[in-house]
Amino acid sequence: MNDPRPDSTAPVQLPRALIDRIAPPFVRFLHIEAAGGAVLLVFTIAALLLSNSPWADAFFGIWETRVELRLGEFEFGRSLKGWINDGLMTLFFFLVALELKREAVLGEMRNPRMAALSIAAALGGMVAPAAVYLALQWAQPGQRGWGIVMATDTAFVIACLALLGKRIPHSLRVFMLFLAIVDDIGAILVVAVGYSHHMDWRMLALAGLCIGILRALAAAGIRSIPIYVLVGSATWLAIDASGLHATVTGVILGLMTPARRWVSDSRLYAILGQVIAHPAGDQGSAHTSDRRTLQVAEIAARESLSPVERLEMALHPWVSFCIMPIFALANAGLALSWASAAQPVAAAVFLGFAVGKPAGILLFSWLALRSGLAIRPPDLNWGSIAGGSFLAGIGFTMALFIANLALVGPLMDSAKIGIFLASLFSAAMGLALLAWMPRTQGLDELRKI
16 A cells, blocks of 8 residues: 655655746836836827727716715715726725835845935935926916826836846846835825815824724734725725825825734744644545644745735736726826927926936935935946936826826826826936946946045
8 A cells, every 4th residue: 555644755845836936026026017017008008099089088988987885874986087096096005005115124125224225316206306397387277286296107117127127237126116116105195295185083083093903903913814904994984084085095004014924934844844734544634633733834834924925916916917007097098189288287297207307316316325324236326326217207107196186177188298298208218328328337427426
């Protein structure tokens, strides 16, 4: 009779696919983000074509369809576009906050002075464009759109960097990813402060209570995701009713998600060492001699990854390949006309992204390094930073998001034209600089200043 017990010489790990060997979490994030950028571009082009076709009225009408939730006397509704921008985009910001926390706690930005360079660059990339925009639109009808030029589109930036392959240093990808993430967090804070409605303090207090419950659940060791989804949904409803923009919920919950794993490697291996995969004899799995050990091993294997890592891996493909393309389809539609392009708002948006972004990033990066607050990786020269600073002018997703909150009618159409033109210009300039500028020369002499 064959011995059913496992061979002690057999491999003691799961079969490894090629992707497991070449794609650690950071690389996996970049690959999904780059592919997501390509999908996002396709849906953007589709939105532009449909909005300038004979079916334009029907296309725009779809997104204005009202969708309501009714429970007895309780009624909660908004347009389909509103559900996308306020509901689905909450998951986008939740993912952004998860990645920010993972990079800061577990990733390559654990070094505070290394992270300080991207943070300073992101601050410069928000302050300078807003200043350029306000200088051109002060006391004008489009003044309220100052937040449009502050954000960077992570997916398109990473997609552009992917086109350059090994011609750019890995440190530039890390620098730009962290910059874009901090930029997005800053943009949603701008939304919370500058584009929220009249505050209902009772609802805000209720949201605070929900957040306190989430903290209590985590402190009590409750690890059931459905429970957190339920309380998180209640938090979203309370924040939405309070007057704050509902997408703030995603940032709050993402930053609250634990980044430390529950089961250490040593404990995991000790538990796995006790596992009896198959009993002696012909008994089925229902009669395993130590079924409890198998159940514990299953939990231990799952909990050897932190909640931040598990949620990020689960959500990232959905956000990149579903939520963001749907957002682009709903928001990128625009009836193209020279009249909209000639408006001052379009020029202010264009100059904010094309001039303010790179100038702010370079200036604040130089100040952070000069003051000693930040350090720069040896292979990240000023030429690379300059090319990356132009790519940061691709503000597509978040810029459209804020434009829909800040402006209406012809002003919003004009802002969208500016966003499209600035994104095209910034992508072309950034790619050209990074493709043709030698990695060890270019603007590297600025180090000596």
